[in-house]
Amino acid sequence: MESQTPVGRKITLNDIAAGCGVSRATVSLVLRGSPLVNKVTRARVEEELRKQGYVYNRAAANLRRRTSSSVALVINELANPFFAEFAAGVDETLGTAGFVTLLGSTGDSAEREHAVLGSLIEHGPGGIILSPAEDSEARKVLAAVGTHTPVVLFNRELGGELPEYAHWDRLMLDNERGARQATEHLIAQGHRRIAFFGGHDHASSTRQRHAGYLQAMQAAGLTVEPQWRVQSTPTRTDAARSAGALFEGSGTAPTAAVCYNDAVALGLMLGLHQHGRQAGRDFAVTGFDDIAEASMSMPSLTTLSTAPRARGRQAAEMLLARLRDPQAPSGTIIAPVELVVRESSCPLS
Amino acid sequence: MESQTPVGRKITLNDIAAGCGVSRATVSLVLRGSPLVNKVTRARVEEELRKQGYVYNRAAANLRRRTSSSVALVINELANPFFAEFAAGVDETLGTAGFVTLLGSTGDSAEREHAVLGSLIEHGPGGIILSPAEDSEARKVLAAVGTHTPVVLFNRELGGELPEYAHWDRLMLDNERGARQATEHLIAQGHRRIAFFGGHDHASSTRQRHAGYLQAMQAAGLTVEPQWRVQSTPTRTDAARSAGALFEGSGTAPTAAVCYNDAVALGLMLGLHQHGRQAGRDFAVTGFDDIAEASMSMPSLTTLSTAPRARGRQAAEMLLARLRDPQAPSGTIIAPVELVVRESSCPLS
DNA sequence: AGGCGAAATTAGAACGATTCAAATCTATTA
DNA sequence: TAATAGATTTGAATCGTTCTAATTTCGCCT
Numbered sequence: 163m164e165s166q167t168p169v170g171r172k173i174t175l176n177d178i179a180a181g182c183g184v185s186r187a188t189v190s191l192v193l194r195g196s197p198l199v200n201k202v203t204r205a206r207v208e209e210e211l212r213k214q215g216y217v218y219n220r221a222a223a224n225l226r227r228r229t230s231s232s233v234a235l236v237i238n239e240l241a242n243p244f245f246a247e248f249a250a251g252v253d254e255t256l257g258t259a260g261f262v263t264l265l266g267s268t269g270d271s272a273e274r275e276h277a278v279l280g281s282l283i284e285h286g287p288g289g290i291i292l293s294p295a296e297d298s299e300a301r302k303v304l305a306a307v308g309t310h311t312p313v314v315l316f317n318r319e320l321g322g323e324l325p326e327y328a329h330w331d332r333l334m335l336d337n338e339r340g341a342r343q344a345t346e347h348l349i350a351q352g353h354r355r356i357a358f359f360g361g362h363d364h365a366s367s368t369r370q371r372h373a374g375y376l377q378a379m380q381a382a383g384l385t386v387e388p389q390w391r392v393q394s395t396p397t398r399t400d401a402a403r404s405a406g407a408l409f410e411g412s413g414t415a416p417t418a419a420v421c422y423n424d425a426v427a428l429g430l431m432l433g434l435h436q437h438g439r440q441a442g443r444d445f446a447v448t449g450f451d452d453i454a455e456a457s458m459s460m461p462s463l464t465t466l467s468t469a470p471r472a473r474g475r476q477a478a479e480m481l482l483a484r485l486r487d488p489q490a491p492s493g494t495i496i497a498p499v500e501l502v503v504r505e506s507s508c509p510l511s
Numbered sequence: 512m513e514s515q516t517p518v519g520r521k522i523t524l525n526d527i528a529a530g531c532g533v534s535r536a537t538v539s540l541v542l543r544g545s546p547l548v549n550k551v552t553r554a555r556v557e558e559e560l561r562k563q564g565y566v567y568n569r570a571a572a573n574l575r576r577r578t579s580s581s582v583a584l585v586i587n588e589l590a591n592p593f594f595a596e597f598a599a600g601v602d603e604t605l606g607t608a609g610f611v612t613l614l615g616s617t618g619d620s621a622e623r624e625h626a627v628l629g630s631l632i633e634h635g636p637g638g639i640i641l642s643p644a645e646d647s648e649a650r651k652v653l654a655a656v657g658t659h660t661p662v663v664l665f666n667r668e669l670g671g672e673l674p675e676y677a678h679w680d681r682l683m684l685d686n687e688r689g690a691r692q693a694t695e696h697l698i699a700q701g702h703r704r705i706a707f708f709g710g711h712d713h714a715s716s717t718r719q720r721h722a723g724y725l726q727a728m729q730a731a732g733l734t735v736e737p738q739w740r741v742q743s744t745p746t747r748t749d750a751a752r753s754a755g756a757l758f759e760g761s762g763t764a765p766t767a768a769v770c771y772n773d774a775v776a777l778g779l780m781l782g783l784h785q786h787g788r789q790a791g792r793d794f795a796v797t798g799f800d801d802i803a804e805a806s807m808s809m810p811s812l813t814t815l816s817t818a819p820r821a822r823g824r825q826a827a828e829m830l831l832a833r834l835r836d837p838q839a840p841s842g843t844i845i846a847p848v849e850l851v852v853r854e855s856s857c858p859l860s
Numbered sequence: 861a862g863g864c865g866a867a868a869t870t871a872g873a874a875c876g877a878t879t880c881a882a883a884t885c886t887a888t889t890a
Numbered sequence: 891t892a893a894t895a896g897a898t899t900t901g902a903a904t905c906g907t908t909c910t911a912a913t914t915t916c917g918c919c920t
Contacts, residue, residue: 174905175906175907176906184869184870185869185870185871186870186871186906186908187869187870187871187872187909188868188869188870191868191869191908193907198867198869199868199869200868200869203869215657217633217657218633218907219574219633219635219905219906219907220634220635221573221574221634222574222875222905222906223906223907223908224875225568225570225574225905225906225907226874226875226906226907226909227875227907227909228521231634232613240595240599240602241596241599241803241820243590243595243804246590246591246592246595246598249589249595249614249616250590250616253614253615254618257615257627257630260630262613262614262631262634263614264581264611264612264613264614265584265598265602265611265613265614266602266606266611266612267598267603281606283566284567284569285570285581285611308564310521398807454747454777455804455808457781458747458777458780458781458808458809459808459809460809471590521876523875523876524876533899534901535876535900535901536879536900536901537899539877539878539879540898540899542877543878547897547898547899548898548899549897549899552899568876568877569877570876570877571876571878571905572876572877572878574875574876574877574904574905574906574907575878575879575905576877576878576879576905
C-alpha cells in the first residue's frame with residue numbers, strides 16, 4: 163500500500179498532472195468523466211488520483227463556473243421537532259441532488275435572522291429555504307438576500323409587502339382546511355358547543371385556522387359564543403394557564419375545543435383537569451401538527467398531520483425546480499394536512 | 512433612493528473599483544477595514560458598495576487565502592430532538608465565531624455517512640463535528656475525510672482502530688455513570704427485576720450504558736436474566752414494537768427498565784400499554800438525554816440530563832480551539848450527566 | 861511518403877478575491 | 891527647491907478549477 167502520508171500540503175490538479183506527465187486540463191476532464199480522454203490515460207490519471215489522495219475543490223470549481231452547489235436553510239427554531247424533521251427532509255433531498263445544506267438557526271428573532279442571512283449569502287448559496295421568524299419583515303429579508311438568490315418561504319408569511327420583482331416561491335400548510343376538518347369531525351361526534359383555543363390572532367397561521375373553524379361552524383348552522391375564543395401564547399404552559407377562560411362567565415360552556423396546535427392542545431388537556439373535566443372522556447380536544455408526542459399522550463391526541471419531513475423534501479424540490487428554471491412563474495403550494503383521529507376527540511357524552 | 516435594480520449580473524470588486532475610480536486593491540482594503548486607506552476614499556468606496564448592492568464572495572477570498580469559513584456538522588439522526596438541540600448549539604457558537612455550518616444527516620447509516628462526508632469534504636470545511644452512525648468505522652471515516660481536516664467526535668466512538676497520526680478530539684457523555692445512577696435509583700425504588708432496553712450492543716454508547724447498568728445490578732447483588740436485555744433501533748417506533756420481548760418466555764417478567772435513551776423510553780411506554788402495563792404505575796422506566804419532551808410526557812420521564820445544547824456549544828468550542836492551534840495535543844472530554852427524577856420511575860407496587 | 865480527418869491533449873485566460881512590492885502622492889524640512 | 895519620510899494607492903501574481911481554441915498525435919488511405 164502507498165504511504166498515505168499523514169501530513170502535507172493539499173493536493174491539487176497540478177500535483178496530479180505533474181505526477182503522471184499530463185496536463186492539468188486532461189486531469190480535469192478525467193475528473194468530470196469526459197468521453198474525450200483516452201482510456202489508457204484515464205486509467206493512469208485515476209491511479210494517480212487515488213495514490214495521492216486527491217480531494218476535489220468544489221469551491222474553486224464553483225468560482226470558475228459561476229455555479230453553486232449549496233443551499234441555505236434558515237430555520238426559526240431548530241430545536242422544535244417539527245422543524246428538525248423538516249430540516250432532515252430538506253437535507254435528504256438536497257443531498258441526493260448533490261447540494262450541501264448551509265444551516266442557519268435564528269431563534270425566532272428577526273434581528274438574528276438578518277445577521278444569519280447576511281452571513282450565509284456571502285457563501286453564495288444557489289438558493290435559500292426560509293422559515294421566517296415570527297416578526298420577520300419582507301423588506302429586511304429582501305435587503306439581506308438581494309435579488310439574485312431564489313427563496314422558498316416555508317410555513318409563515320413575511321410581514322409587509324414584497325416588491326413584485328422578487329418572485330419567491332411559497333410552501334404553506336392548509337391551515338384553513340385542516341381546522342375545518344377538525345371542527346367537522348367534532349360536530350360529527352355530536353358536539354355543538356365548540357371553542358377555538360390558543361394562538362394569537364395577529365399571526366397569519368392562527369387567523370387561517372380560526373377561519374376554517376368558523377366556516378365549519380357556520381356551515382353546520384351553529385352559533386359561536388364570544389367566550390369560546392381564547393387566545394394564548396402557542397406554548398403548553400400558557401395554554402394550561404388559560405384553560406379556565408373557557409368556563410368563565412354566564413354563557414354555556416363548550417364541550418369541545420379545536421386547538422391552535424398540539425402544544426396548546428396538550429396544555430389545555432392538562433388545564434382541563436383543574437376545572438373538573440377530563441379530555442377524551444367529557445371534553446373533546448383536537449390539535450394541529452401531529453408532533454411525535456401527540457400519539458403518546460394520555461389520551462392520545464386527535465390532530466392534523468403535517469408530515470414535516472415530507473414538507474422538507476417538498477421545499478427542497480421546489481427550490482431545485484426553481485434552480486433548473488429560474489424564469490418559471492413563481493408559485494405557492496398549500497400542502498394538504500390530514501386528520502388523524504385518536505382518543506382525545508371523544509363523542510359528546 | 513438609488514434604483515435597486517431587481518436583476519443583473521453579480522457585483523464584484525471590479526465593478527466597485529470602476530464605479531468610483533479606484534483600484535480593486537483599494538476596495539479590498541476598505542472591505543477588510545484596513546487602516547491604510549484614506550478616510551475620504553473609504554467613504555467614497557463604501558457609498559459605492561452600498562449603491563451597487565455589493566455582496567462579498569467569501570468563497571473567492573477563501574480560495575486565495577487558503578482558509579475556510581465553514582465547519583461540517585454530521586449528525587446521525589437529526590430528527591431526534593437530542594441531536595437537533597445539539598445542532599442548534601453547534602450552529603449558535605459557530606455562527607458567532609463567523610463560521611457557517613454545513614449540515615449533513617446520515618440516518619444512522621455508515622454507508623450514507625461515508626457519502627455525506629465525501630460530499631462535505633469537497634466544500635473544504637475547516638473542520639468536522641461528527642456524531643457517528645451506529646456502525647461507523649474509523650478506517651472508512653478517515654478515508655473519507657483525509658488527514659488535513661480536524662475532527663471532533665461526539666457521543667459515540669468509532670469502530671476499529673484509528674491510526675495514531677490522526678489525533679481527533681472527542682466529546683463524550685458519561686454513559687456508564689449515568690446508566691449506573693438510573694439503575695441505582697430504580698433499585699432504591701424497590702425494584703429488583705430490572706431490564707436494559709433498546710440500542711444495539713455494537714454501538715459504543717450502548718455498551719457503556721449497559722455496562723453501567725450491570726455494575727449497579729451487581730453491586731446490589733441482583734442477578735440479570737438474559738431476556739431482560741432487549742435490543743432495538745434507537746427510535747421510538749422500533750422501541751414500541753419491541754416492548755413485548757420483555758414479557759415473552761417463561762422467566763420472570765421485569766418490573767422496571769433502564770432505557771438506552773429517551774426516544775426508546777417513550778416508545779417503550781407506548782408499547783407497555785399493549786401489554787397491559789402502564790408506565791409510572793405498575794412499571795418503572797428511565798431514559799437518557801432529557802429531551803424537551805421528557806418533562807412533558809404522561810407520565811413525565813425520569814432521565815439523565817445531558818444538556819444537548821450546551822454540548823453542541825462545547826463541541827463547537829473544541830473545534831474552534833483546534834483550528835486556533837492545530838498542534839495542540841488532542842483530548843477527550845467526558846461530559847457529566849445528571850439524574851432528573853420524574854414520574855415514570857415509580858416505586859415497586 | 862504525404863495527406864487527412866478524427867481523436868486526444870494542452871496552453872492560457874478566466875472566475876473574484878488577497879497580497880506584496882513597487883509606485884505615487886503629501887507634507888515637511890534642510 | 892530638492893530631498894525625504896510617511897501616507898496612500900496600485901499592478902500583477904496567485905489560489906484551484908474550467909473552458910475555448912488551438913495544437914499535436916494517430917490511424918488509415920492513396
